[in-house]
Amino acid sequence: MKSILFLFFLFSFLFPQTDQMNADNIMKAMDENLNAESRIVTSKMVVRGRRSNRTIESKSWVVGTDLAFTEYLSPPREAGTKMLKLGEKLYTYSPQTDRVIQISGHMLRQSVMGSDMSYNDMMEDRPIEELYDATIEGSAKVDGRDHWIMVLDAKVKGLSYPKRRSWVDKEYLLPIKEELYAKSGKLLKTSSLQGIKKVQGRWFPSKFVYKDELKRNSKGTEWIIDNIEFNKKIPDSRFSKALLRK
Amino acid sequence: MIRFLAKGLIRDRSRSLFPLLAIIITVTLVIFGIGFMEGAMNNLLQSTAVISSGHVKVVTKAYKKESTQLPNDLALFDTKNIIQTLSDMYPDYFWTPRITFGGLLDVPDEMGETKEQAPVFALGLDFFSERSRQVEIWELEKYLISGRLPKDRDDALVSTKLAKQLSVSVGSSVTLIGSTMDNAFTTYNFNIVGTFDLNKGQADRQMMLVDISGARQALDMTDAASEIFGFHNSLYYNDEEAVTIRKHFNLTYSDSIAQILRNEESYDALSYMAGWNKISNVEKRNLPRQRTNALSDNQMYDNAEEWEDLSVEDPAIFTPIMIALRDSNQLASMVDFSNVAMGVMAGIFLVIVMIVLWNMGLMNGLRRYGEFGLRLAIGESKGQVYRSMISEAVLIGFVGTLVGTILGVSLTYYVQEFGIDYSEALNQISTGTLVMTNVFYAKVTPELYYIGFIPGVLATVLGTMLAGLAIYKREMSQLFKELET
Numbered sequence: 048m049k050s051i052l053f054l055f056f057l058f059s060f061l062f063p064q065t066d067q068m069n070a071d072n073i074m075k076a077m078d079e080n081l082n083a084e085s086r087i088v089t090s091k092m093v094v095r096g097r098r099s100n101r102t103i104e105s106k107s108w109v110v111g112t113d114l115a116f117t118e119y120l121s122p123p124r125e126a127g128t129k130m131l132k133l134g135e136k137l138y139t140y141s142p143q144t145d146r147v148i149q150i151s152g153h154m155l156r157q158s159v160m161g162s163d164m165s166y167n168d169m170m171e172d173r174p175i176e177e178l179y180d181a182t183i184e185g186s187a188k189v190d191g192r193d194h195w196i197m198v199l200d201a202k203v204k205g206l207s208y209p210k211r212r213s214w215v216d217k218e219y220l221l222p223i224k225e226e227l228y229a230k231s232g233k234l235l236k237t238s239s240l241q242g243i244k245k246v247q248g249r250w251f252p253s254k255f256v257y258k259d260e261l262k263r264n265s266k267g268t269e270w271i272i273d274n275i276e277f278n279k280k281i282p283d284s285r286f287s288k289a290l291l292r293k
Numbered sequence: 294m295i296r297f298l299a300k301g302l303i304r305d306r307s308r309s310l311f312p313l314l315a316i317i318i319t320v321t322l323v324i325f326g327i328g329f330m331e332g333a334m335n336n337l338l339q340s341t342a343v344i345s346s347g348h349v350k351v352v353t354k355a356y357k358k359e360s361t362q363l364p365n366d367l368a369l370f371d372t373k374n375i376i377q378t379l380s381d382m383y384p385d386y387f388w389t390p391r392i393t394f395g396g397l398l399d400v401p402d403e404m405g406e407t408k409e410q411a412p413v414f415a416l417g418l419d420f421f422s423e424r425s426r427q428v429e430i431w432e433l434e435k436y437l438i439s440g441r442l443p444k445d446r447d448d449a450l451v452s453t454k455l456a457k458q459l460s461v462s463v464g465s466s467v468t469l470i471g472s473t474m475d476n477a478f479t480t481y482n483f484n485i486v487g488t489f490d491l492n493k494g495q496a497d498r499q500m501m502l503v504d505i506s507g508a509r510q511a512l513d514m515t516d517a518a519s520e521i522f523g524f525h526n527s528l529y530y531n532d533e534e535a536v537t538i539r540k541h542f543n544l545t546y547s548d549s550i551a552q553i554l555r556n557e558e559s560y561d562a563l564s565y566m567a568g569w570n571k572i573s574n575v576e577k578r579n580l581p582r583q584r585t586n587a588l589s590d591n592q593m594y595d596n597a598e599e600w601e602d603l604s605v606e607d608p609a610i611f612t613p614i615m616i617a618l619r620d621s622n623q624l625a626s627m628v629d630f631s632n633v634a635m636g637v638m639a640g641i642f643l644v645i646v647m648i649v650l651w652n653m654g655l656m657n658g659l660r661r662y663g664e665f666g667l668r669l670a671i672g673e674s675k676g677q678v679y680r681s682m683i684s685e686a687v688l689i690g691f692v693g694t695l696v697g698t699i700l701g702v703s704l705t706y707y708v709q710e711f712g713i714d715y716s717e718a719l720n721q722i723s724t725g726t727l728v729m730t731n732v733f734y735a736k737v738t739p740e741l742y743y744i745g746f747i748p749g750v751l752a753t754v755l756g757t758m759l760a761g762l763a764i765y766k767r768e769m770s771q772l773f774k775e776l777e778t
Contacts, residue, residue: 094475097366098611101475124513125477141480146405146468148480154397154470161477 070181070197076220078174080249083277085110090273094162095266103160112173114286125160129291137166140291147291162268163236163259167207178203179211186217189224193217208235219243219250234260247277313693315653316753319646320697320745321704325735327639327744328705332736334631338530338618340493343430346621347522348386349535351375351542354551355610356519363393365474365512365519369613372518378546379523383538386525387426390518392417392508396471398451398501399480400459409459413469415501417508417518430524431502433489439463440487446507449483452497453490461485473513481511492714492732521613532628535617542615551609552585555594558608559584646748651756658682658760665764679761686757687750694749701745708735 085108092103104120115132119125127142137150150157155166175181179199187194194214201209208227216223221243227236237260242253251272258267284290342348352360355367369375372390379388394415402408418427420443428434433442438453440463451461461467462485469481483503491497509515523538525531559581563569572580587593593600594607619625661682668678712732 096475099475139478139480144468144480144482146399146401146480146482148399148468148470149407150478154478157472157478158476159478161473161475166478 070183071176073183073195073197073215073220074174074176074179074181074199077215077222078176080219080221080251082112082172082174085278085281087276087279087281088272088274091269091271092160092162093269093271094160095268096161097266101161103162108281108285110281110286115169116285116290119160131286131288131291132169133286133288137169138288138291145292147288158259162270163257163262163265164268164270165207168257175199178206184212187214189214192223194223197222216243221250221252236260246275249277251275309689312653312657312689312753313696316650316690316693316749317697317700319649320694320749321701323642323646323748324698324701324741324745325704325708326642328701328737328741329708329733329735330635330638331738332705332709333733334635335529335736336734338628338631339528340496341621341624342524342530342618344491344493344496346616346618346624347520348525348530349523349539349615349617351379351388351521351523351613351615352519353611354607354614357614357616363395363519365392365394365472365514365517366476367611368392368474368514368517368519369521370517370611372516372521375613376521379521379542382542382546383523385534386523386538387424388521388523389419389425389427390505391419391520391522392505392512392514392517393519394471394508394512396469398455398459399468399470400461400465401468409461411455411458412499413455413501414499415469415503415508417503417505420504421506426524430528431491433502436489436491438488438490440485443486443502443504445484446504446510447483448486448504448507450487450489450502451485452500453488454498455500456485456488463487469511471512473511474517475513477513479511479513481507483507483511523615530618532617532619532632536619539615539617539620547612547614551612554609554612555585555589555607556581559588643744643748647752650748650752651759653753653756655756655760657686658757658763662763669764675764679764682757682761682764683754686754690750690753693753694745697749698742698745702737702741705735705737705741708733709737710734 088107088109090105090107092105094101094103101122103122103125105117106120107115107117109115113132113134115130117130119128129140131138131140137155138147139150140147150166158165159169178201180202181197181199184196184198187196194216197213197215199211199213209230210228210232212226212228213222214224215221221240222238223240223243225238226234227238229235237258239256240252240254241256243250244253245251253272255270255272256267257270259265351369353367353369356364356369359367369390376388376390379386394417396413396415397410398413399407400409418431419425420427428442433450437450440450443450449467451459451467456462459467465485467483467485469479469483471479471481473479483501489497489502491500503511505518509517525534560577563580563584569577588605593603593605595604595610597604619628665678665682669675712734714732
């Protein structure tokens with residue numbers, strides 16, 4: 048009898064923890080897939096506007112979560128524009144003005160190149176494990192594939208999206224679909240990942256689709272990864288403000 | 294006879310000088326009062342028209358809905374053609390494109406780092422085109438405090454208040470930080486070539502004026518404009534006419550374009566239907582029109598509130614539509630109120646003045662009671678006395694009104710040119726919708742040349758006529774008795 052009672056308490060104590068650990072493990076696995084020590088990405092951003100579409104090509108060098116340098120390659124109007132993220136600071140350089148401008152305050156809420164992504168979205172790319180507490184809400188099949196439905200609640204103050212709901216593919220361990228909410232519960236943005244493939248031993252999407260749900264009639268922005276290299280050595284000089292003007 | 298009466302009037306000062314002075318003063322006051330009210334109201338509307346509404350303006354339907362957010366992503370395209378069409382349709386108006394945009398103005402230090410930053414409300418105006426009247430309607434030559442007017446694409450004028458806030462002056466370079474019409478982040482350098490003070494309260498607190506070519510370059514808006522403003526060639530706002538052309542444009546040009554766009558969308562939507570290829574060409578032509586009409590009649594375009602998922606995105610949201618000055622926020626009631634108030638005020642003023650002059654005519658008649666008695670006693674007929682009285686009143690009224698009109702119009706013209714400064718009182722009143730001018734100018738209108746004759750001649754003569762009636766009531770037999778006393 049004692050052993051039965053012991054097992055009962057053990058199970059009742061362990062099961063909720065198992066759920067919690069699973070959620071944490073899933074977040075960790077997602078972070079491992081999406082983040083790296085460093086990455087060099089060549090990509091295209093297709094901004095679907097109400098009257099026309101624009102494609103913006105860029106190349107980015109990223110180290111961890113604090114250092115990022117992006118140079119826009121086309122169209123001609125944007126070519127030569129550069130962006131540098133140094134920790135909490137974001138600088139932009141435009142060859143037309145030959146000025147380095149720090150983007151701060153309300154400007155961080157502005158859209159990047161007219162896309163559905165804001166500068167804040169770019170700034171908040173720390174591992175989700177550091178930013179959110181997760182719970183598994185259930186499971187669902189999306190396009191014939193098994194997914195966990197996870198609810199992520201911010202454990203850090205001041206995030207743009209204090210709550211997220213993610214559909215995490217059980218095999219790829221990537222948030223295939225996400226809904227990003229404000230503190231009030233209002234849906235702000237949705238995102239989806241497409242074209243998942245193995246890159247240097249990890250599952251990684253070849254296309255991200257973001258949609259600003261506050262923009263009426265928004266058709267979303269596609270971020271297409273043309274080439275990505277993980278954990279490649281990037282010199283510190285790449286992240287100097289002086290390089291913005293070169 | 295007139296010479297005889299005139300001599301009499303000149304010789305007897307009590308019959309001419311004071312009545313003449315009274316008429317001159319009242320007519321001058323009437324003319325100046327009406328001219329000032331008319332001018333002040335026109336100043337108010339013209340200031341609002343120049344800064345924010347035009348006498349009429351053309352925008353896209355979508356821009357109109359969200360205009361408070363300055364949504365340049367919903368701007369008009371192909372503005373050259375639209376302006377040409379508008380000029381052909383309404384030649385009494387001149388049409389000018391404008392880009393209204395906001396952002397931050399950043400001032401660099403020697404190292405190119407941010408020294409000062411402030412929000413800016415900027416207007417891209419068409420300064421450079423051949424027939425541009427922007428300098429005239431903004432009265433920039435008058436309001437320019439330092440520097441010169443823009444000559445190059447990147448030249449900018451900033452208000453003295455903004456210049457002070459940013460600690461910049463003529464010769465400084467500033468960087469605009471804003472959004473392109475695709476909502477992309479943009480930076481653009483402008484050179485400050487002048488500062489201005491519009492004398493319109495807080496309306497120009499954060500204002501920067503640039504040429505539209507510079508604004509187009511900064512915001513990536515080739516041949517696009519937020520709005521196309523229309524002003525009557527005379528610069529005088531005629532509400533009735535503005536409303537008429539607005540109705541005409543929207544019913545003809547705007548609606549026909551909307552109908553074409555909606556029909557095209559209906560055709561596309563229906564062409565996906567199963568069996569579309571099996572129906573006749575006649576039906577293929579008719580069905581899209583029927584669908585468009587049904588959606589339109591049931592107000593299903595862009596009406597998610599009522600129709601939720603059944604609401605259809607309106608393909609005609611970028612159709613140009615016209616808005617009259619009165620259609621801008623609160624201005625309809627303001628225009629109506631001003632028209633009524635003007636009428637009432639002018640009416641009351643006129644009535645008071647008429648009573649004064651009437652009374653003067655009456656008193657003048659009664660004062661000469663004895664004289665008329667004597668004239669009747671020595672054989673002048675009642676009619677002759679009465680007519681001479683009226684002729685004198687007409688003469689005095691006419692001369693007084695003439696002098697009063699000359700003085701009144703001169704005074705009005707003076708205030709039309711130099712204005713009366715109310716800066717202290719009005720600095721806080723200006724809002725985004727209604728722009729209050731600090732200096733009020735009178736306006737010499739054609740009616741001022743004749744309005745003075747109503748009180749000046751009519752009231753004086755009527756008063757005299759009323760007083761003169763007493764002449765007919767007097768009995769000849771009583772006259773000498775009256776004269777003895």
